Amino acid sequence: GAGVSQSPRYKVAKRGQDVALRCDPISGHVSLFWYQQALGQGPEFLTYFQNEAQLDKSGLPSDRFFAERPEGSVSTLKIQRTQQEDSAVYLCASSLGTSGGDTQYFGPGTRLTVL
């Protein structure tokens, strides 16, 4: 079946612009995660949804970052007033349930470049 998809794959923004990144999880997956990956580093957690509820947003670096999943499927990560330090790959992952053993399946990521 289809995996996790993300759009756009690449985004270039001027400093100060707002951006919106979309994630389509695997159909039926309850849990959805956003991670940020800097060049040469491992992914870092941003936020977690269980269905439409945002249960953990402890990794969001500032109040310029906002995520939503209003109907419990598609999710959007929004970054307001982008800064150069926001340049990174943003990864979305989904998992079937909420148990500790659930595998997180990742999308291809959106590469954001802020000029």
Add this chain to the structure above:
Amino acid sequence: EDQVTQSPEALRLQEGESSSLNCSYTVSGLRGLFWYRQDPGKGPEFLFTLYSAGEEKEKERLKATLTKKESFLHITAPKPEDSATYLCAVRIQGAQKLVFGQGTRLTINP
């Protein structure tokens, strides 16, 4: 603080030359240790989950093992197509998120 450290940062091998990648962790309570493979420009691809010390899992030329403080990813007789970055991550008790190491960039020369 929960921490995951991978070594080496980069490893270059000749085709057929077996080796191991290390992932050491310091966490408050382990609920699972995950290995992923990541190719350039792509998202991480799931390989293995390990839950308890002594557990081992195998897939083709890869074998993952787990102790109370570290995990190893053993690569036997690697091929050039095994070249990738290998990521280790842990899930801790009371949380759903994964905490990743910085990865090991593996290159297999023909």
